[in-house]
Each structure stands twice: as C-alpha cells, then as structure tokens.
Amino acid sequence: MTTYIRLLDDKTINKIAAGEVVERPASVIKELVENSIDALSSSITIEIKDGGKKYIRVTDNGTGINKDDIELAFLRHSTSKINNIDDLQNVMTLGFRGEALASISSVSQLELITKTKSDMSGSQLVINGGIIKEKNEVGCPDGTTLIVKNLFYNVPVRQKFLKSNNVESSYIGDIIYKLALSNPQISFKYIKDNKMILKTPGKGNLISTSYSLFGKEFVDSMFELKYSSKGLSIEGLICKPSFTRGNRGYQHIFVNGRYIKDEGISRVIEKVYKSLIPINRYPVFILFIKLSSNDLDVNVHPTKTEVRFSNRDYIESNVFTCVKNLLTTNNLIPEVILES
Ligand code: ADP
Ligand code: MG
Numbered sequence: 001m002t003t004y005i006r007l008l009d010d011k012t013i014n015k016i017a018a019g020e021v022v023e024r025p026a027s028v029i030k031e032l033v034e035n036s037i038d039a040l041s042s043s044i045t046i047e048i049k050d051g052g053k054k055y056i057r058v059t060d061n062g063t064g065i066n067k068d069d070i071e072l073a074f075l076r077h078s079t080s081k082i083n084n085i086d087d088l089q090n091v092m093t094l095g096f097r098g099e100a101l102a103s104i105s106s107v108s109q110l111e112l113i114t115k116t117k118s119d120m121s122g123s124q125l126v127i128n129g130g131i132i133k134e135k136n137e138v139g140c141p142d143g144t145t146l147i148v149k150n151l152f153y154n155v156p157v158r159q160k161f162l163k164s165n166n167v168e169s170s171y172i173g174d175i176i177y178k179l180a181l182s183n184p185q186i187s188f189k190y191i192k193d194n195k196m197i198l199k200t201p202g203k204g205n206l207i208s209t210s211y212s213l214f215g216k217e218f219v220d221s222m223f224e225l226k227y228s229s230k231g232l233s234i235e236g237l238i239c240k241p242s243f244t245r246g247n248r249g250y251q252h253i254f255v256n257g258r259y260i261k262d263e264g265i266s267r268v269i270e271k272v273y274k275s276l277i278p279i280n281r282y283p284v285f286i287l288f289i290k291l292s293s294n295d296l297d298v299n300v301h302p303t304k305t306e307v308r309f310s311n312r313d314y315i316e317s318n319v320f321t322c323v324k325n326l327l328t329t330n331n332l333i334p335e336v337i338l339e340s
Contacts, residue, residue, distance in 0.1 A: 011129075014130055015155065017103055018107045018155075022103050022104055022151075024168060024171060025052025025168050026052065028056055029175055031095075031101075032056070034094035034095055035100065035144075036060035036062055039062030039064070040062050041143065043189075044058065044189070045058070046058050046176060046189070046191070048172060048193070049193055049194075051162075051167070051172070053165065055149055056148040056151070057145065058145070061141070061142065061143040062144060064122075065114045066116055070123055070135075071135075074101050074102055075098075076099060077102075088298075089294055090293050104148060105130055107129070107151065107154060109153065110128075110146065110149070111124065111126050111145075115144075117142050122137070129153075173190075178259045182252075182254045182257055182259055183257070184206050184209040185204040187199070187200055198212065199212065210237060218284075219237075221239055221240050221242070222237035222284075223326055225238050227322035232318055234287065234318065235287075236285060238283065238323060241273060241277050241283075244283055245281065246280065246281065251283070252286045252287065255290075255296060259305065260307050262307075264316060265316060265319055268320045269323055273327075276327070295309060296308070296309060297310075
C-alpha cells in the first residue's frame with residue numbers, strides 16, 4: 001500500500017505556523033517586548049537596524065529564564081504562563097500561547113542571553129532556523145536580551161513581501177508607542193540605526209508618558225478621563241474637539257493592558273464627537289478599559305489584537321456615557337444634540 005499523506009516534521013510545522021505570529025519585524029518586536037513586560041521588567045530597550053529586517057535587539061531587566069528552561073522556551077506551545085485551558089479564563093499575562101519564541105527562532109538567526117537572579121551565571125543560546133547552534137555559559141546582568149538577525153532569511157517568499165526600511169520602521173514605531181503607552185510604569189528606550197528615537201520616564205503616569213511620546217501640544221489638547229461602573233473601569237486621555245486627525249491611527253484602545261483593535265468602540269466614541277468635528281475627521285484618544293478577565297476572551301486570534309467581550313453592549317454604552325459626560329461637563333455639547 002502506498003500512502004501519500006504524512007505528518008510534517010516539527011521544523012516545518014514551526015516555519016508554517018510562524019506565518020501567523022510573525023508577519024514582519026514589528027510583530028517580532030511586539031512578541032519580544034510583551035515577553036519582557038510579562039517578565040516584570042522596569043526597563044526595556046529596543047534597538048533595530050535596517051527596518052528591523054537585519055537586526056532587532058530587545059533587552060530587559062526582568063526575571064530572566066531559568067538555566068534548565070532555556071531550550072524548552074523555544075519549543076512550540078511551551079509556556080510558563082498557563083497550565084491548562086481553565087487558566088485562560090484568568091490570564092493576566094500578555095502571552096500564553098507559547099508560540100512566539102518557537103516561531104521567531106524558526107525563521108531567523110536568533111541569540112538569547114539571559115540570567116535569573118538566583119543563577120550564578122548567565123546562559124547564551126544561538127539558534128539558526130530552529131536549530132540550536134551554540135549553548136554557552138556567559139557573564140551577564142540579570143534579565144534577558146534577545147537578538148533577532150536576518151528575519152525570514154530561510155523563507156524567501158516572506159522576505160520578498162517585506163516593505164522598505166522606512167515602512168517597516170514606521171510599523172515598528174507604531175507598535176513601540178502602543179507598548180510604551182500601555183505600560184507607563186516601564187521605561188522604554190528605542191534606538192533606530194544608532195539613533196535614540198524615544199525614551200519614556202517609566203514613572204507610572206500616562207500624562208508624562210504621553211508627553212515624552214507625543215509632546216506638549218498633544219497633552220494640552222487632551223482631557224483626562226476617569227470613570228467606573230459595575231465591573232468596569234475606563235480611563236485615559238481623549239481629545240478636545242479642536243484636535244482631530246484624518247484617520248483612526250491615533251485611536252488607542254487597551255483592554256486589561258492589552259492593545260486591541262475594536263471598531264465598535266471607536267464608532268461609539270466617534271458618535272459622541274459627530275456633531276462637534278468636521279466630516280472625515282476622527283477623534284484622538286488613548287483609552288484603557290479594565291474588566292474582569294472572565295468577561296473577556298483574548299484567545300480569538302494568534303496576534304491577540306482582537307478580543308471578544310461577553311457583554312459588548314454594556315461596555316459600549318458605558319464608553320458612550322463617560323465620553324459624553326466628559327464633553328458635557330466641559331460645556332462642549334448641549335444635551336439635546338445627543339438625543340438621536
Ligand atoms: P508565551 O509568551 O506565550 O508564554 P513565548 O514563546 O513568547 O510564549 O515564550 C516562551 C516562554 O519563554 C515564556 O512563557 C517565558 O517563560 C519565557 N520567556 C520568553 N521571553 C522572556 C523574557 N524576556 N524574560 C523572561 N522569560 C521569558
Ligand atoms: Mg510571548
């Protein structure tokens with residue numbers, strides 16, 4: 001009997017799966033920085049060269065990876081963050097799928113240097129295209145450094161699909177801004193082609209973080225939002241109607257610390273501003289929504305930028321109310337306009 005169907009080997013599976021998590025250099029940075037955040041770092045430095053296509057380095061001062069866990073971290077579906085499906089109900093970390101390191105290491109030349117507080121020395125691991133090339137003991141500070149070189153060097157079709165250095169850098173900048181905004185307690189540094197692009201103070205304050213990212217005019221054009229209702233809190237900055245933009249790129253929504261895309265929430269806010277701003281202009285906002293993790297499904301998509309709310313109507317109507325209240329308190333909308 002001849003069979004034509006066969007199970008793919010792990011290396012091939014990882015390379016295929018990498019397509020879902022790792023689309024471009026910016027997605028590598030998102031995954032690495034989220035790992036650094038989950039590792040309770042207070043300082044994270046991101047360095048890139050050539051739009052991140054040739055070189056990405058993320059250094060943190062977090063927990064580090066245990067010597068005995070180092071190789072495990074690169075296996076698919078290996079994670080220290082959940083044990084079973086029930087834990088998904090309460091997941092508080094950004095990662096939990098155990099896919100990023102396996103995926104990234106299968107499509108790049110990667111180097112890991114890491115040390116936990118309790119280990120006497122650090123470890124270095126070099127992996128090329130999913131194959132371990134070197135493992136050494138090294139001296140290094142507590143924390144983790146990941147260097148990702150030549151992304152997609154072994155997947156030419158993916159490499160071809162990457163855009164110019166400038167375009168890739170702009171995706172990277174965007175993701176770093178979002179990560180920095182959602183983590184004002186962490187000091188972020190971003191170095192691009194040997195030039196320091198941004199540095200946030202890491203003092204835990206959204207206004208000082210926004211100031212360092214977007215400047216004085218931005219901060220002066222925002223109202224501070226603080227609102228809570230049963231099982232839900234909404235905080236952030238939202239623009240005065242005079243400060244709008246021509247697209248939705250300046251709307252940032254975070255749910256339980258996770259950056260998400262959610263057109264429903266954007267539309268609700270736009271509805272409040274509708275009568276106050278010109279057509280084809282969009283309000284600018286940074287919105288942090290916090291709710292019980294039971295009311296949220298974060299496991300909708302591998303990149304986790306879409307979530308499902310168990311009670312979307314409740315969230316949307318509260319977003320509407322709090323934004324409306326804020327603008328009304330500041331005498332920007334007469335009640336009647338909103339009655340539609
Ligand atoms: P996930 O984040 O979904 O758990 P990853 O593949 O991104 O999966 O990482 C695998 C594991 O490696 C993590 O669960 C964590 O234990 C460890 N790890 C990765 N990056 C870091 C880091 N910067 N600091 C400490 N531990 C890390
Ligand atoms: Mg991760």
